Amino acid sequence: MPGTLLIVRIGPYEFGSHLFLSPLAGYTNLPFRLVVREIGGLDWTTTDLVNARSLIEQNPRALQMIRTCPAEKLLAVQLFGAVPEEMRDAAQAVEAAGIAAVDINMGCPVKKVTGIGGGSAMMTELDKTAKLVRGMVAAVKIPITAKMRLGWDENNLTAPDLARVLEDAGVAAIFVHGRTRAQGFGGTVNLAGIRAVVAAVKTIPVIGNGDVTTPEAAKHMFEETGCAGVSIGRGAFYNPWIFRDTQHFLKTGELRPEAGYAERATVMRRHLDLMIGFYGEDFGCRLFRKPAAWYAKRFGPAKEFKKGVTQFRTRAEFEALLAGYEKWRTPFLDGHGELLPKFRPDPMVASFMLDPHDPAAKRRDSIPVPKGPVDVW
Numbered sequence: 275m276p277g278t279l280l281i282v283r284i285g286p287y288e289f290g291s292h293l294f295l296s297p298l299a300g301y302t303n304l305p306f307r308l309v310v311r312e313i314g315g316l317d318w319t320t321t322d323l324v325n326a327r328s329l330i331e332q333n334p335r336a337l338q339m340i341r342t343c344p345a346e347k348l349l350a351v352q353l354f355g356a357v358p359e360e361m362r363d364a365a366q367a368v369e370a371a372g373i374a375a376v377d378i379n380m381g382c383p384v385k386k387v388t389g390i391g392g393g394s395a396m397m398t399e400l401d402k403t404a405k406l407v408r409g410m411v412a413a414v415k416i417p418i419t420a421k422m423r424l425g426w427d428e429n430n431l432t433a434p435d436l437a438r439v440l441e442d443a444g445v446a447a448i449f450v451h452g453r454t455r456a457q458g459f460g461g462t463v464n465l466a467g468i469r470a471v472v473a474a475v476k477t478i479p480v481i482g483n484g485d486v487t488t489p490e491a492a493k494h495m496f497e498e499t500g501c502a503g504v505s506i507g508r509g510a511f512y513n514p515w516i517f518r519d520t521q522h523f524l525k526t527g528e529l530r531p532e533a534g535y536a537e538r539a540t541v542m543r544r545h546l547d548l549m550i551g552f553y554g555e556d557f558g559c560r561l562f563r564k565p566a567a568w569y570a571k572r573f574g575p576a577k578e579f580k581k582g583v584t585q586f587r588t589r590a591e592f593e594a595l596l597a598g599y600e601k602w603r604t605p606f607l608d609g610h611g612e613l614l615p616k617f618r619p620d621p622m623v624a625s626f627m628l629d630p631h632d633p634a635a636k637r638r639d640s641i642p643v644p645k646g647p648v649d650v651w
C-alpha cells in the first residue's frame with residue numbers, strides 16, 4: 275500500500291495525494307484540471323504535451339496551453355522535442371512563467387512526435403536522452419520529471435535502464451504507463467513492468483499509470499508494483515470524482531457512495547463556466563459537448579438533455595436543457611432528491627460510464643485512441 279498517509283515528494287515539493295492526473299492531449303485543459311482539483315484528492319497535474327519549439331517561439335496556442343492560475347499551484351508543463359537546446363530553452367520559459375515543474379514526454383507513440391526523435395523514440399537512445407535531460411536539469415531550478423512507457427516494444431523494455439539513467443541525470447520523478455510503444459493502447463497494462471521500474475531507481479518516486487478507472491484498481495496497482503503514486507487519465511474524464519473517492523478508499527478502505535445529482539449538476543455547471551471563461555462562450559460550449567454527455571451518463575433517462583448537449587451553443591441554451599431535465603425528473607424523486615431506484619442508471623456503468631446495452635456507446639462515449647498498427651499512427 276502507498277504508505278497511506280506518507281507525504282509524496284517531487285523535488286522541493288511535498289504534498290498529500292498519491293494520485294496524479296495523466297496528460298491527455300485535447301482534454302487536460304485548465305478548466306478540467308481545476309474541476310478535478312476542486313472536487314478533491316489531487317495535488318499535482320500536468321498539461322497536455324507542448325511542442326518545445328512552439329513554446330520558445332511564443333506560439334499563441336503553446337502559450338494558451340501553459341496558462342495556469344494560482345489555484346493550480348503544483349502544475350507540470352509537459353514538453354516534447356528532441357533538440358537539446360530547444361528543450362533547455364523551453365524548460366527555462368516554463369520556469370520563467372512561474373510553473374512548478376517540467377515533465378518530458380518520452381512515451382508518445384505517434385509518428386509526428388517519434389519521427390523527430392521525441393516521445394517514445396527517446397527510450398531507444400539512453401545516452402542521448404540522458405545528455406538532453408542533464409542540459410535541462412542544469413538550466414533550471416524547478417524539478418524535471420519524465421513520463422515514459424515500458425519501452426519501444428516487448429523486445430526492448432528499456433524503462434528500468436532509462437529510469438536509472440534519468441535518476442542519475444537529476445530527474446525528480448518518473449511516470450510510467452505500463453505498455454510499450456508497440457502496444458499503443460491495446461492489450462493490458464503490465465504491472466510487473468512498472469514494478470521493474472520501481473525497483474530500478476534509488477530514491478525518486480515512480481508513479482504507475484494505465485487503465486485505472488476505479489479506487490480498487492488504483493489500490494491494486496500500488497500493491498502489485500510498489501509505486502509511490504498512481505496516475506489516472508481516461509478514468510478521470512469518465513468520472514471526475516475518481517481522485518476524491520480513491521483517496522478516501524486508500525485511507526479508510528471504504529468506497530464512498532457516488533456523488534448525488536445536486537453535486538453533479540453543480541460540478542457540471544462549474545466546468546462549463548470555466549470552459550467559457552477560458553475559451554469564450556462559443557468555443558467553450560462546443561468543447562463542452564463531450565464532457566456534458568459524460569456527466570449526463572449518470573442522469574438516468576435524460577434523452578432530451580443528452581441529445582441537446584451534443585449541439586448547444588450558449589450558456590443559456592445549456593441552462594434551458596438542464597431546466598427541462600430537472601422538470602422531467604421532479605415527479606420521480608426520493609426524499610433525498612435522487613431518482614427513484616427504477617430510474618437510476620446501472621451502477622455497473624458507473625466506473626466506465628459506458629452503456630453495456632448500447633453497442634455503439636463505446637465508440638461514441640469513450641475517449642478515442644489511435645487505432646490500427648502503431649507504426650502508421
Ligand SMILES: Cc1cc2nc3c(=O)[nH]c(=O)nc-3n(C[C@H](O)[C@H](O)[C@H](O)COP(=O)(O)O)c2cc1C
Nearest residue numbers: 296297298299322323421451484485486506507508
Ligand atoms: C487521447 C489521449 C491523449 C493523450 N495525450 C498524452 C499527452 O499529451 N502526453 C502524455 O504523456 N500522454 C498522453 N496520453 C497517454 C496518457 O497520459 C496515459 O498514459 C494513457 O492514456 C494511459 O492511462 P489511462 O488508462 O489512465 O488513460 C494520451 C492518451 C490519450 C488516450
